[in-house]
Amino acid sequence: MDEGTGAARDGSPGASAVSSVASVFREEHGRLLASLVRRYGDLDLAEEVTSEAIEAALVHWPVDGVPARPGAWLLTTARRKAVDRLRRDQVYAARLAVLQVEAERAAPAPPADTDGGLPDERLQLFFTCAHPALGPEDRSALTLRCLAGLTTPEVARAFLVPPATMAQRIVRAKKKIREARIPFRVPGADELPDRLPGVLQVLYSIFTEGYAASSGPHLQRTGPAEEAIRLARILRALLPAERETAGLLALMLLVHARRDARTGPDGAIVLLDDQDRGRWDHTMIEEGARLVVTALEGGPPGPYGVQAAIAALHDEADSVATTDWPQIVALYDVLRALAPSPVVALNRAVAVAMRDGPEAGLALLDDLAGEPRLRAYHPYAIARADLLHRLGRRAEAAVAYRKALSLAGTEPERAHARGRLAESESESESESESARGPEAEPPPPGPSPEPGPPPGPESRGR
């Protein structure tokens, strides 16, 4: 496992140990919690003793130095705390013992770890946190809390909700896990095709929360996106044979690679046309492109793999004009067959506008006018306005920009729409700008900087 603790392992005693404890905590939290959940079958107890073990580390490590195997030290300490706790509360201990017997009946214990390391039991925690019986927002919150090791206030910040609201949400979700007895188990091979998309979708929705904040003063906040990438790396290491896991990680990397170029110093949107491609993260693009190959090799493609391939075509082009639009349209056709949705149709229409001209794209967009999901969808409104703008149909463009302005959720989106609206209203010349690129950043999966809902075949409600 490489999302490692290396930095902390050679940490020296003293003040620096406090920060290495913090980083070890983030990395070991999910692993530790998963082991404890496995052992005690109770998320609350596991969280409680995980925190206590971390607190003990904060006391001892600065004095004694960081132990050679921080994870093992934390686990031993946490288990000791759990034993103490259960000794104090016999009723609770008895209840957990019953739970344990039933859990063992449902899922036999994993084979003992052979190389002396701790068995990695995070996979079952991923599936529990993303269980379809939990609400979509609860799934993301629990995943960040339990697997990314964020504190409740940090999770609240990631979703821009007050900490008290997030605390309630997490308490409620944990109550459901406990009382409805959502199991801690990895689905069998026969269930995996049904359950894995749910886990991928949770990671992708955490990612999009950072990629395009749904509301607020900023267009993007990199925190959630980076957490999602970190979680996707862990999941990929746990499920190396699942190509869609590679596809999801590839998609995230290929989109995140453009983060620095997407906004100007004042936070304004920088359109794909105008982005300084030199500021894209080329190391990240290379890694993403390699993963796209993995995701598309050796079997039929999945929706994340196809979207990653689209993102790779954008990332590898020198400019909007030289982007391989016919190939992008073809990939959208594949995606539309795999995971049909109005948002995919919208993105395809924008790609068609680039391949065949704005008129063709506009005709496709107008065909989608009746879609309820697009009616109040800012990316649809702005895509339509931009195509009208490119066609020089100023009056119609002005109306469309006004609509887009009313639907924009973030200040940079509003600023973009306001700027274009002013342009459309003031321009009297009839010449149209020809051969402009798409007016906003392409996927995933939106033609605007705001990606749409995740594309998986699973609907959010499952």
Add this chain to the structure above:
Amino acid sequence: MKYMLLIHSGATDESGGAAECTVEDWMSYDKEVKDAGILVSGESLADLVTATTVRVGPAGDRTVTDGPFAETREVLGGFLVIDVPDLDVALDWAARCPGARGSGAVVVRPVADFGA
């Protein structure tokens, strides 16, 4: 762990049965549940027109009314209580229930456990 499966029937045909499944479907499902050794109890409910509602006011006064009648298409048509290890197993049994098909739905509720 006990779960109650509340079987809500959707649109019904003229004879009152759900349009999406047959009597044979129900019989074989009932048999599967019994054979699996998980059945605690279960009943089908008589037609909704036979329902009567009772309310007792603060002074102990009793109000009896006819109904309720279906205002939505979802009518509780029966229930099962099963004893299985966890929610995933309960959801599997719910998914196999003929009442979950078409416009029907099965709501899975854990039975509250007040004991240790």
